[in-house]
Amino acid sequence: EVPVGSVPGRRRLGVMGGTFDPIHHGHLVAASEVAALFHLDEVVFVPTGQPWQKSEKAVSPAEDRYLMTVIATASNPQFSVSRIDIDRPGPTYTIDTLRDLRSLNTNADLFFITGADALSQILGWRDATELFSLAHFVGVTRPGHDLTDDGLPEGKVSLVEVPALAISSTDCRGRVAQDDPVWYLVPDGVVRYIDKRQLYRGE
């Protein structure tokens, strides 16, 4: 079987954007599953700068979110982390992420991995039409959100069932604030980092 969009001699680069406040096993399982199904050479995790959809809420410092993402992905040779969004001034737009990754990786085809909740909002994103010309979109299942390609351009989006993990960063932050455990919801090193930096304590 020839994977979707396979072009000889070109690298296949997955892109997993997120706030990662904190990164959790839902993110990691989704990336791992899509990497296998789409024969990706690498998945780059891209923590957002100041997230425009969440600007009303406090978000942890970018450097903490970046480091947790590095800690969580360090042991996987296929995973890497990019600073492009956190180093770009101003709010993050996915169109900028994809344009920048495109020019940094001229020999790669991009596969943007996104959860069902984000996918359903995609048509409201800035420059939706150009987005689909920069990357193939892969929508993954997420408990509590229907995975549908209603209204999305034909052939530009693949829907994938990943093992469902009912984990969200919001729930993890709430647990830490209440002194409930986040062991096994996030990687061990991330549990330690949250504790070391006293993140989410006052929420």
Ligand code: ATP
């Ligand atoms: P928050 O609760 O703060 O919104 P989150 O858990 O949704 O955090 P994000 O950083 O917002 O995490 O998500 C980044 C990407 O990962 C999004 O595309 C989101 O849909 C996807 N995602 C998050 N959690 C899961 C999960 N459990 N299963 C599948 N995809 C997920």
Ligand code: MG
């Ligand atoms: Mg979210």
